[in-house]
Amino acid sequence: MNQKQPQIKRREFSQSSAIQLDGFSPLLMRVFAHRGITDQSQLDYRLSNLCSPATMLGVKKAGEILASSIEKGERILIVGDFDADGATSSALATHALQAMGAQSIEYLVPNRFDYGYGLTPEIVDVAAEKNPDVIVTVDNGISSVEGVERANSLGIRVVVTDHHLPGNTLPNAQAIVNPNQPGCNFPGKSLAGVGVIFYVLSQVRSLLDQNSWFERQRIEKPNMANYLDLVALGTVADVVTLDDQNRLLVHQGLQRMRAGRVRPGIRALFDVSKRSIESAIASDIGFGVAPRINAAGRLDDMSLGIRCLLAENYDQARELASELNDLNQDRRAIESSMQQEALKSLAELKNLHEDEQPWGMCLFNEQWHQGVIGILASRIKDQFHRPVIAFAQSDSSDEIKGSARSIAGIHIRDALDAVATSNPGLIEKFGGHAMAAGLTIQKHLFSEFCAAFDSEIRRVAQQENFTAQIFSDGELTPEEFNLENAHQLRNAGPWGQNFPEPTFDGEFLLLTQRLVGEKHLKMTVAPASDAQTVIDAIAFNVNLQCWPDPNVRRIRAAYQLDVNEFRGKESVQLRIEFLQALE
Incomplete structure (x- = not known):
């Protein structure tokens, strides 16, 4: 396929919109104006400027359930996602609830290859073996309608904390906390999963404090700011929009990292990725630390990443971080091989006229690794600047699983929804957001799906979408x-x-x-x-x-x-x- 040269487009702003910022050079003031900064307060990253948890729909109910569970000594089980956001969310919930006096707190991260995404009925059955009173989902759960029903039937209460876009039907959970659910007026719609659970835990701590729980139990009231290293890591790793609230959270977390107020696991991950934590910036997390945590979920078991983040001393953390580093090396080798195979298959299309080339690209190889197809789709998307779905064989011989990545101007989840609506039965299940999504289809329908997906992208896209800027x-x-x-x-x-x-x-x-x-x-x-x-x-x-x-x-x-x-x-x-x- 032909690869077009990117176009360089200079940002513009009205001189009247530029503001005078204390302590910043004219160059940096220009940069901030290009990013829509219109008020000095948008760059004020003091913790006092965090939004109140009370404005988040469901947080009061979730806080009451968890505070009551702690006071009663009930068993709480955290069910996380298998990426860095899920890992940091699980570690944060485990750390903080233990510090608040929870007597029984465990975590469970589904193996992506065995159980798929979210709180599925199968995961609930695995969770039930631990006999929990309450399940708390972190970075997942908003689409787990069947899984929550299964938990309800077993008498297990479920608190959903998530940030992904909800579907038409919400799960029947005891509480749902998601800034993107209908009726939620919380202004920070771009929180990562770790940001959502941070707000929930802040509410739990506040309620316990009001009940004099910490005084009665003679335990120190935890300072929630001490968990912002985890919040920063998960927020950057999940590549969510850095709006005012997220920048504040990340800034505060980075400040703590640089000052040495950081848990051993994060310090060890900086060390194995050869990044200086004393001068840490967001890109050190995004390109150094996060890929090593994600490698565990892609190739093995994300519990390895969580154990690293929960490690109580540096020696233990460094050993676990080294294992994650080895997994990341394996991931790179697998990715490189898959990318070469993908590019070889695409080379056959180079002689086609531009209109004959696919607008929506689908790739499939039975030998590809399920855990790496998302990265492969992203790499191919970057090279050809078109929406890409890479498929791999699932554990079922009849099904293949796809990971989709999109470009500016094309909402990939909406595109899949349109394909599913126009072609009943073609997609078994899907989910995601504007730039990334996942789906499952029957293997024998691959060619039919490719045609339907390409047709939908041609319907919603323009040729200019395919020139990177x-x-x-x-x-x-x-x-x-x-x-x-x-x-x-x-x-x-x-x-x-x-x-x-x-x-x-x-x-x-x-x-x-x-x-x-x-x-x-x-x-x-x-x-x-x-x-x-x-x-x-x-x-x-x-x-x-x-x-x-x-x-x-x-x-x-x-x-x-x-x-x-x-x-x-x-x-x-x-x-x-x-x-x-x-x-």
Whole structure:
């Protein structure tokens, strides 16, 4: 298939909307204006600015149930999802409820290959073996209608805490806490699952405090701020929108990490990923720590990740983190092999006319790993900038499971809903949100599904959707390539989903170039307008068929202004996101 060059689009804003921010340079004020910051308060990340839990629908009822369970000494079972958000949510609930005096608290994370997603009836039956009085779902449950009914029939109360979009029917749980459920007026609609359970636990602590529980039990009232390292980790890992509330939560968590107020498991994960926790930023979590936790859920059992986060000392945590690191290495090898196979199959389409190429891409290989198809779909989507669904064989010989990833402008869950509505029986089950989804279909219906999916994408998409856009904050002057700006940009986050790290673009003279680490291009460049300002630059995972090229003397690049530290010395470095040869 043909891969189009991305387009660089410079962000625009009205000068009248720019605000004066104390302590920030004109460059950073421009960056914030591009991200819709209109008031200094949006960058005030003090904990006092957190929304009140009371505004979240269902949180009062959930708090009452859990506070009562603690006081009665009932058995509480946490049922989490099998990703980093689910792991941090499970660890947070376990830690905090124990600190509040819960006498019996356990967690259960379904094996994704045996039981699928959420609180299924089968998982409830496994949970029932532990004889819980209350099941608390974290980062799942809003679609678990049948599972909650099964729990009800066994006399087990269920508290659902989730952040995923609800379907038309809500489960008949004792309490549901989800900022996206109908009737919830909580302003932070983008909370991750770990953020939702954080608010629930804050309510539990408040109710117990009102009942003088901590005084009567002679236990120290837990400070909920001490759990914000877990909240930050899960929020960044789940790639939720970093709105005002989420930025506050992540900022506070990162501050605690840098100050050393962090649990041993997170410190060990930073160490094995070779990231400095003393200078931690959100991207260290997103690209270093989170993939190692997620590897457990993808290849093995997420309980390994939870045990790491719950470890009481560093030696124990480091051993578990090393196991997670090994799993991540295995995941990378599996992913690389799968990606090569996928690209080989797609090469057969390169001779087709553009209109004949699929608008919605479906890939299937019986040998592919179920736990890695989501990453594969994301990688192929990034290369071809089209919605992609990668399928793998399920444990049932008749079924295959798909993981979908989408692009801006195409809501993938809505697309699957439309396919299911127009083709009854074609999709057995599906769920997800705008950019990612999962589904199950019958293997013999794969070709029929591919056609139906492609047809739906053609109905809702335009050709321009398939050209990637890189949004730039403009061009830097030669004087702006300095360490002060680099540090300020780095530390002004947290940057992340829908609040992206500042990116700039411009033309440069390419002075030197060489490969490092087999697939990364190390360069020295100079702004086209000032050959005397020499700057280090690096482009990761370059196309080795194009680079290095000794004939190229001039480039256009989109980049981030970063700080490089080598042997104790700091210097400015450009991290190249997009690289185009000009001459």
